[in-house]
Amino acid sequence: MNKRVDLQASAFWMPYTANRQFKKAPRLLARAEGMYYWTADGRQVLDGQAGLWCVNAGHCRPKIVQAVQKQVAEMDFAPTFNMGHPIAFEFAERLAGIAPDRFTRVFFTNSGSESADTALKIALAYQRARGEGQRFRLIGRERGYHGVNFGGMAVGGIPANRKVFGPGVAGVAHIRHTHDLQRNAFSRGQPQHGAEFADTLEQVCAFHDPSTVAAVIVEPVAGSAGVLVPPKGYLERLREICTKHGILLIFDEVITGFGRLGQPFASQRFGVMPDLFTVAKGMTNGTVPMGAVFVKDSIYESFMDAPEGIELFHGYTYSGHPLACAAGIGTLDTYADEGLLTRGASLEKTFEDAIHSLKGARHVIDVRNLGLMGAVELEPRPGQPGARAYEAFLKCFEAGVLVRYTGDTLAFSPPLIVEKAQIERIFDAVGDALKAVH
Ligand SMILES: Cc1ncc(COP(=O)(O)O)c(C=O)c1O
DSSP, rough: OOOOHHHHTOSSTTTTTTTHHHHHHHHOOEEEEEEEEEEEOOOEEEESSSHHHHHOOBOOOHHHHHHHHHHHHOOOOOOSSOOOOOHHHHHHHHHHHHOOTTTTEEESSSSSSHHHHHHHHHHHHHHHHHTTTTTOEEEEETTOOOSSSSSHHHHHOGGGGTTTSSSSSSSSEEEEOOOOHHHHOOOOOSSSSOGEEEEEEHHHHHHHHHHGGEEEEEEEBOOTTTOBOOOTTTTHHHHHHHHHHHHHEEEEEETTTTTTTSSSHHHHHHTOOSSEEOOGGGGTTTOOOOOEEOOOHHHHHHHSSSSSOOOOOOOTTTTOHHHHHHHOOOOOOHHHHHHHHHHHHHHHHHHHHHHHHHTTTTTEEEEEEETTEEEEOOEEEEEBBTHHHHHHHHHHTTEEEEEEEETTTEEEEEOOOOOHHHHHHHHHHHHHHHHHHH
């Protein structure tokens, strides 16, 4: 059977994909183990993007596989509305155990998008619970990505993700992004310039009246918009302004959580604490979909002060799904056994040197990195935005290395088990690809 012909007519409407282009020349992955995928025709591909920023422990890790296999045979599903199962409570405890102090409560979702919307709803409900119901505004940031549901889309700041979907949620405003190529190009780690970009929050607050603002949501390091590392002092200043105005600060740690920056969570890496933070992806190593919102104890307690009854009218059929919890526990065990939540710190310099070796390569206008996250930004080809990065991505894939492209940026986030030689191979492949792209 000719697979290409089948695929062209396939019923699968692929997400975030140029369907017609892809189906004419599909790239199919059929198997995975450790740092590698294998294509349907048997070619080995080094995974430079941890699946989709999620497979932090590498692929098909035995403890995770076994935990899921055992759980699916024992109890496939059980509800968490007015019922419970021990593994959901156990996983929540385990998560709280690795979270920063005082993040003692965990609300389960099934994805990063659901986590963003859940966090925004908790923020609004919390403000009302403490007698500040006039705080209905939510503030996001340009170039932010908080998934595709209505709340996350509204606070998100990538124009293509918003423009055809109408006004979405009312009462949303955005602060300026932190990208500043003129002053910060080729920064290693946190850029020097731009702490003052946080002051755009003061301006937005002054314009709208800060007493109407419920929450601000940002990614500590913006991922999907091309790995934008916060300038030194920026997150600290954002925190100060939020505290001053009684606004909740939400960190979206869907990418930065679970060791990506050399600490379990970005808040620990930066020493800046939010009031709530969202996770997904690395929480289960991508094995079973799951997300969560971590909530500070004081926020949770304010809900528990209400008269007895359902404290939060929110939840998903699959919140705390047994298979996801099993995968999550297997994942945390694997992270702990192998020290993966902090391994990024010991590899950061190697990764940094390797990615910055592309400074001076053809088309490269910026290289940036933090932890095991990095990006190479290319000069757009005139009249064809994104074409160069797409072609470089294809060339890398042909050379057996999977990287991510977004706009004119190539992004890198290998599994945290990556070895030095594999890091070098990723960036050698990118260097070769750039020589071949016009
Ligand atoms: C920071 C951030 N938030 C939210 C999401 C959405 O997650 P999901 O695709 O699991 O809904 C993503 C996905 O890449 C993300 O990077």
